[in-house]
Amino acid sequence: MNVTGIIVEYNPLHNGHVYHISKTKELTNCDALVAVMSGPFVQRGEPSFVDKWVRTKMALNSGVDLVIELPVIYSKSSAEGFAFGAVSTLDATGIIDNICFGSEIGDISALYKIAEILVYEPSNYKTYLKNFLKLGDSYPSARLKALNNYILYHNLLNVNDIDIENILNNSNNILGIEYIKSILKINSKIKPYTIKRIVNKYNQKNLTGNISSATAIRKNFMNEEVKKSMPDFCYKMIKEQIENKNAPISLKDFEDIIFYILRTSDTKKLENIIDVNEGLENKLKQASEDTKDIYELIKTVKSKRYTQTRIQRILINILLNHTKDLNDKINNYPNYIRVLGFNDKGRQLIKLMKKNAKVPIITNPNKNDYNLLKLDIDAYDVYSLALNGEKRLSKSDLKSTPVYWQP
Amino acid sequence: MNVTGIIVEYNPLHNGHVYHISKTKELTNCDALVAVMSGPFVQRGEPSFVDKWVRTKMALNSGVDLVIELPVIYSKSSAEGFAFGAVSTLDATGIIDNICFGSEIGDISALYKIAEILVYEPSNYKTYLKNFLKLGDSYPSARLKALNNYILYHNLLNVNDIDIENILNNSNNILGIEYIKSILKINSKIKPYTIKRIVNKYNQKNLTGNISSATAIRKNFMNEEVKKSMPDFCYKMIKEQIENKNAPISLKDFEDIIFYILRTSDTKKLENIIDVNEGLENKLKQASEDTKDIYELIKTVKSKRYTQTRIQRILINILLNHTKDLNDKINNYPNYIRVLGFNDKGRQLIKLMKKNAKVPIITNPNKNDYNLLKLDIDAYDVYSLALNGEKRLSKSDLKSTPVYWQP
Numbered sequence: 001m002n003v004t005g006i007i008v009e010y011n012p013l014h015n016g017h018v019y020h021i022s023k024t025k026e027l028t029n030c031d032a033l034v035a036v037m038s039g040p041f042v043q044r045g046e047p048s049f050v051d052k053w054v055r056t057k058m059a060l061n062s063g064v065d066l067v068i069e070l071p072v073i074y075s076k077s078s079a080e081g082f083a084f085g086a087v088s089t090l091d092a093t094g095i096i097d098n099i100c101f102g103s104e105i106g107d108i109s110a111l112y113k114i115a116e117i118l119v120y121e122p123s124n125y126k127t128y129l130k131n132f133l134k135l136g137d138s139y140p141s142a143r144l145k146a147l148n149n150y151i152l153y154h155n156l157l158n159v160n161d162i163d164i165e166n167i168l169n170n171s172n173n174i175l176g177i178e179y180i181k182s183i184l185k186i187n188s189k190i191k192p193y194t195i196k197r198i199v200n201k202y203n204q205k206n207l208t209g210n211i212s213s214a215t216a217i218r219k220n221f222m223n224e225e226v227k228k229s230m231p232d233f234c235y236k237m238i239k240e241q242i243e244n245k246n247a248p249i250s251l252k253d254f255e256d257i258i259f260y261i262l263r264t265s266d267t268k269k270l271e272n273i274i275d276v277n278e279g280l281e282n283k284l285k286q287a288s289e290d291t292k293d294i295y296e297l298i299k300t301v302k303s304k305r306y307t308q309t310r311i312q313r314i315l316i317n318i319l320l321n322h323t324k325d326l327n328d329k330i331n332n333y334p335n336y337i338r339v340l341g342f343n344d345k346g347r348q349l350i351k352l353m354k355k356n357a358k359v360p361i362i363t364n365p366n367k368n369d370y371n372l373l374k375l376d377i378d379a380y381d382v383y384s385l386a387l388n389g390e391k392r393l394s395k396s397d398l399k400s401t402p403v404y405w406q407p
Numbered sequence: 408m409n410v411t412g413i414i415v416e417y418n419p420l421h422n423g424h425v426y427h428i429s430k431t432k433e434l435t436n437c438d439a440l441v442a443v444m445s446g447p448f449v450q451r452g453e454p455s456f457v458d459k460w461v462r463t464k465m466a467l468n469s470g471v472d473l474v475i476e477l478p479v480i481y482s483k484s485s486a487e488g489f490a491f492g493a494v495s496t497l498d499a500t501g502i503i504d505n506i507c508f509g510s511e512i513g514d515i516s517a518l519y520k521i522a523e524i525l526v527y528e529p530s531n532y533k534t535y536l537k538n539f540l541k542l543g544d545s546y547p548s549a550r551l552k553a554l555n556n557y558i559l560y561h562n563l564l565n566v567n568d569i570d571i572e573n574i575l576n577n578s579n580n581i582l583g584i585e586y587i588k589s590i591l592k593i594n595s596k597i598k599p600y601t602i603k604r605i606v607n608k609y610n611q612k613n614l615t616g617n618i619s620s621a622t623a624i625r626k627n628f629m630n631e632e633v634k635k636s637m638p639d640f641c642y643k644m645i646k647e648q649i650e651n652k653n654a655p656i657s658l659k660d661f662e663d664i665i666f667y668i669l670r671t672s673d674t675k676k677l678e679n680i681i682d683v684n685e686g687l688e689n690k691l692k693q694a695s696e697d698t699k700d701i702y703e704l705i706k707t708v709k710s711k712r713y714t715q716t717r718i719q720r721i722l723i724n725i726l727l728n729h730t731k732d733l734n735d736k737i738n739n740y741p742n743y744i745r746v747l748g749f750n751d752k753g754r755q756l757i758k759l760m761k762k763n764a765k766v767p768i769i770t771n772p773n774k775n776d777y778n779l780l781k782l783d784i785d786a787y788d789v790y791s792l793a794l795n796g797e798k799r800l801s802k803s804d805l806k807s808t809p810v811y812w813q814p
Binding site: 256257259260263264288289290291292293321378381382385386389390392393394395 | 663664666667670671695696697698699700728785788789792793796797799800801802
């Protein structure tokens with residue numbers, strides 16, 4: 001069986017994702033599709049717009065056969081950590097032949113070449129890098145120039161068509177390079193494919209007809225126009241969640257808790273949180289005292305070095321109390337796979353996984369799985385404070401069984 | 408000048424309070440009235456229904472000349488701690504001649520006699536107490552029986568009219584006894600008076616015409632009927648606060664934070680909070696996992712020994728991180744007096760206080776006062792997370808100047 005993996009957040013699922021799914025099936029000619037999906041917290045450093053269990057249904061209803069969870073330690077990490085976690089999790093299933101991701105450039109060989117250079121660091125590249133650093137370039141700038149020079153010198157890509165700087169300026173290209181880097185790092189047999197995205201900017205803020213960004217959809221959900229940009233069942237599912245006050249979930253829902261933590265914690269404690277460095281603990285604490293709104297706080301703290309999404313990821317780390325001793329986990333292969341949902345074909349895939357996986361497969365978790373799943377269960381416990389009803393109970397996520405989808 | 412002090416919460420101010428003010432003036436024949444008022448957290452273990460600055464205006468508009476703050480360490484304490492703090496704060500002003508409080512019994516000599524016995528513990532009383540304890544009575548029961556026997560034996564009160572058990576079963580009698588005990592303990596020259604309350608049960612839950620309990624008023628604020636039970640300006644002030652989303656404030660506003668703390672703190676940390684004893688830390692943590700609503704949580708944890716209000720006070724201690732090392736402060740004389748508001752007569756009182764007070768008078772606090780006022784400023788910081796606008800800024804309470812009231 002030819003199985004393709006995709007890396008998704010579906011926050012929420014829209015027509016661009018439907019296009020990605022159909023193009024992926026076409027390009028990789030696969031028999032089955034597995035999605036590794038972020039749980040309660042996503043890569044932008046935000047709680048997911050709707051609960052992961054709802055997003056699982058959206059995925060299954062859109063042509064995905066099996067949904068597995070991207071553990072939270074990776075899901076709210078930098079592009080590098082996110083990509084490493086996603087690729088490693090797919091690799092750990094033991095059943096994935098290909099991955100296929102959207103990118104702005106849509107050219108796998110260009111992304112592959114760059115990833116190879118960054119992972120293997122050939123000596124000429126390293127010399128360029130060293131020299132640019134000596135000349136006073138920042139690391140990202142020196143790396144870009146070194147890549148450019150190395151590729152030009154070795155005539156590795158058709159330089160008339162390709163502008164390395166432009167490639168590295170687009171977030172989905174960067175993610176794509178990170179996916180390939182991860183494949184190379186863990187020596188995975190997974191073959192990467194890419195398709196050209198039909199929306200260029202993933203954080204475009206306005207609705208743009210049939211194909212809008214997830215950011216635009218979240219921002220404009222109360223606008224009927226939004227209907228156009230997503231499958232009807234997704235729209236209805238989200239509407240239902242909104243009616244039950246289980247959506248939209250945003251950082252705003254955790255504003256009081258985050259302010260409370262920042263105002264009442266000493267800076268020593270904050271300093272111990274993942275990615276809180278260089279005195280950021282003081283800036284965060286001060287901002288929590290001088291502002292009255294989470295977005296105002298983020299605006300006050302962000303800088304060229306600490307971008308808005310990085311600050312948001314840090315706030316999620318603070319909210320989840322993810323301390324620096326957990327840093328290792330971001331660079332380590334996952335030690336479990338959690339199944340969120342499947343259809344009949346997905347059920348076959350689970351059987352296959354159980355034979356081939358490199359780590360335990362958790363389908364119906366029980367109390368004994370708590371230690372293994374701890375970070376995810378605890379993260380859901382925090383997320384659930386923004387929900388209504390039974391989901392608010394602690395460890396509800398440990399008692400949840402996967403979605404079985406019959407079309 | 409004959410100055411009377413009253414001990415209030417005005418949560419919110421209603422006709423019963425207006426009656427208390429006018430009767431107090433009549434009974435003590437005073438030239439000026441000083442109220443010591445709870446700040447952001449009240450004795451029932453709840454955040455105040457409306458902001459203390461609004462309640463200060465209500466007090467001044469109802470005939471109080473000077474409002475000073477009951478420090479938070481006392482305001483959310485047991486009856487004993489609350490009473491001690493309130494009486495000590497009034498005493499510390501150096502200008503109070505009388506206090507006058509409402510009680511169910513309305514008979515100062517009965518309350519005084521009981522308070523004297525409890526403070527001085529005459530040897531006969533102590534013998535009774537010891538014997539009842541030996542016979543297996545609980546402390547409250549042994550104390551009641553010892554009091555009864557001692558008073559009967561010495562024919563101290565007209566026993567045909569007075570039932571000690573009934574006296575001690577009424578919360579305002581108990582508070583009154585505690586006020587007098589505090590006067591005796593600190594050897595204050597303040598003379599206590601009491602007036603009979605016209606509402607018997609202070610936690611009556613239904614509106615009862617002109618005179619309703621504050622509990623009933625809070626519970627039924629959306630009911631127009633409530634208008635009848637309070638001065639018109641109070642009703643309007645609260646309506647305005649509700650429109651600005653600054654009221655009603657309740658434990659519900661701190662539900663997420665309290666659940667967050669309980670779920671994410673280890674029991675060692677919880678055990679260190681004031682009044683968390685006998686394994687209550689485990690019960691609280693478990694309840695935070697098994698329930699999804701703050702009132703459900705309280706219901707789960709409460710017992711005969713840990714009553715609802717006691718649990719609520721403990722939750723406030725958890726919210727404010729008031730650890731056991733602060734216990735001493737509850738039994739100590741206050742070390743400052745914070746002025747919340749005054750009218751022209753109140754301004755004269757402040758001048759008098761500045762001459763006679765036993766502790767510093769803080770009228771317009773500044774940065775340097777933070778250490779002195781820390782617990783109150785920090786408590787307001789937490790309270791303000793339930794408010795809108797500028798008040799949400801940290802240490803806003805340190806920058807607030809008192810209300811000056813011109814009728």
